[in-house]
Amino acid sequence: MIESDKAQSSKQIPFVDYLVLGDEPYLVANECKQCQARYFDRRNACAHCFGEEFKQVRVATKGVVTSFTIVEMGPMPYISAVVDCEGTPVRCTLVGVDPTPEKVHLGMGVELTTYSMGADSEGTEAIAFGFTPTQ
């Protein structure tokens, strides 16, 4: 017989595997050992230099918006952006800011934040990340 473990009923899992949860969540990238190109997806070889060795690096949690698009699809418009985190471009959604051209601008300072995408029937909560304007 398998006993259900109550401690697991509030389990949190990251929505993407390069998000590390904890008191201070952060993103990890795979960095090419030869040319330092960074990737968030798993690669067998570097797209820049064809290097095959990678190491995991912690990405800065603060950055600036280098491009953005206001996506008006579905019930709620949202902002899809690329944030430069000290040299690592991160594709993300901006949260905590109105999706209007007046409220978002290039060079805006933002920081990593996480939010719940809801829990499944077993109580496991999926946690996604976004970037929100720094105060």
Ligand SMILES: [Zn+2]
């Ligand atoms: Zn490389």
